Amino acid sequence: MTDSALEDVWRREAPHVLGALLRRFGDLGDCEEALQDAAEAAASRWPVDGIPDAPRAWLITVAGRRLIDRARSETARVRRERLDAVSGPRQAGEEITPDRDDTLRLFFLCCHPALSRPSQVALCLRSAGGLSVEQIAAAYLVPARTMTQRLTRARTVLRQAGARFDMPAEHELPHRVAAVLDVCHLVFTEGYTRTSGESLQDVRLAEEAIRLVRQLHAALPEHAEVAGALALMLLTHARSAARTDTAGDLVPLTGQDRTRWRRDLITEGVALLERTLPRGHVGRFQLQAAIAAVHAEAATYEQTDWLQISMLYDMLGRVAPGPAVTLNHAVAVAMAHSPEAGLRMLEPLADDPAMRRHHRFHAVRGHLLDLSGDTEAAREQYRTAAGLTASLPEQRFLNSKLSGSRSPDGGDRP
Template sequence: MTVEEELRTLAPQVLGILIRRYGQFDACEDAVQEALLAAALQWPSEGVPANPRGWLITVAVRRLTDQFRSDDARRRREQTLATLEPPPAQDAPAHDDTLTLLFLCCHPALSPASQLALTLRAVGGLTTAEIASAFFVPEATMAQRISRAKAKIKSAGARFAPPPPDEREQRLEVVLQVLYLMFNEGYTASSGADLHRGDLTAEAIRLTREVHRLLPDDGEVAGLLALMLLTDARRPARARPDGAIVPLADQDRTLWLRPMIDEGTELITRTLPKAPPGPYQLQAAIAAVHDEAATAGETDWPQIVALYQLLARVAPNPMATLSHAVALAMAKGPSAGLRLLATLDADDRMASHHRLAAVRAHLLEMSGSPAEAREWYSLAAKRATSLPEQRYLQQKADAIQVP
């Protein structure tokens, strides 16, 4: 493990310890960031200390003490610190606060965008500049969003503690949604010149591994990790050297990352029989069927259709319906896929989405309706905000020969 990787793993643990002991999210995070910077400068040349987490805690507490001393309420806070002596490095708590910190960052009082930004900052260890770059907003804007998120958590009276038992399942669902959103934004960037943001997908997988380590018996956590691994395994074949998108059916499957496929397949195979499957487990099972096919022609489309039918009952979702329509077209013909696709026309969430237009174009092309397919490909290209997707869809439109 590199120094950078070790620091990213330790950062949420150290931040959790400080917040648990002293409160004050802002002050604790600033202190931890300074400790991480000190470690990044010293450890490569001086070596990683025997107790790296204890080292970071000690340095962060010193920084925190300095911050409190310079505050207007110095006397009161110093009295508080005097009664809460910093934990010695060798006696740092053995438990891991990463999951509690994730629950805090995904507090229901925050918007999804704020949950994601705060998770990347506090748990993922990304700088504000890196997060701003990932979402194509100015650094100052992202800094304000993160600052407002911390303030909102404070005003909501959130405590640094695991959620009550009656809230735990719902709060964990939010955590998984945030990690899933992080992965999807990295795997297919919603805007900008790059198709893929490797830093975001890698961070999403790392954090999901952490949650799985802490909750090894939770089927949906395992399902989400398997889904990420099985999907990200195809990354090397998704684009040509010039950045052009390569659709799944045309990808060179020898480029797929076999160790990730093996790990994801083993994980979902072990998890599915244990309990009624949730949406992440079902999506992982679908991804596994795709990844197990040596060629596109060997894909077991009837099995994928059956899994999508189950997913539609467990967790109806318009984006899943798009993929279900494609699978149905492959298994039973394009007319069947188009009929299912028509059920989305009245869905306000999908009315102007480029992917609805793109899937309709694809199915119309399959059905032998080139003129209509070309119109829908052109419309999809206009609606897309990702430059690689725009180029791909326009190329599809231009390639269609209309009699």
């Protein structure tokens, strides 16, 4: 059994195991510790014995025993009393069962209102999304140590708030749903374009994010932003097969074979948008989905309606301003108007220390300089970007741009 196979099983099963443990024992921090014990046992035994036929049940059994052993020990008396106080009397049907999907309840627990939004998202990515601390830290542009501290504080806040593994009350749903959507989008983004490693994308992780949002959409079919988030992911994920070549190298939007784009996902995403947009308030996920739809409906790169995309990014910048929106907006303005206009939009970002450390800022700047004819300045930006990214396919692509090619690249990000 390879390390990759073990990691695949772990990422698939860990959120379900954690949900099953929470139904019985209640405390997130304690359940995560027991789950880590089970992971260490699996790492020791599975390479010898093979992966069990029911790995989820195996992990639940081992982790559950760890928690029971702790609760029975004399030194764990206070811990047991606290667990009982937090979780309350166990109701019928709350026994540990491996076949129940508690993912959404786990997401809502991690999005408890006692937590700040950054902590909600980080905790969900770790506990329900199965991402490593390093991956989450990369998404937030902070050191891994900072993210570890944030996660530890979040678990402490949940414990102090007496958070329970229940669905939220109706009046809490809007804020909790917004946090869950942020989480799912970050999980999808990490799957669509990995922040590090040998592969450009992790298709299964992206599909897991889509599955979660489908569940949320089924529970809240009239929620416009949930529908918008689902449409965005479908329209973006439709390109996945065309984003790499046979060697695993990145293929930019301009060079993708659009016959490989999944028309079924595009049709579904566009239909969701058409049902949602006329309802009234338009949020950021709906606007991002509308941008993805313009790309998806262009028969060729040359036929892309960059003016419409630029206008949509202008709207998005007013609804949800941020550096990532500015970067994408600058590309659209460059394609619709002029590279110089796009470069002017990037000037304020150059004063942001976090953006100066982010490879995508330099990659976009290099692309626009390339389009403007300043090849030497573009090469320097590409070189800097290649040194900052931990994604090997992105490194190879950026290094290939050092040849001074002026091939346009409109980006390919969700």
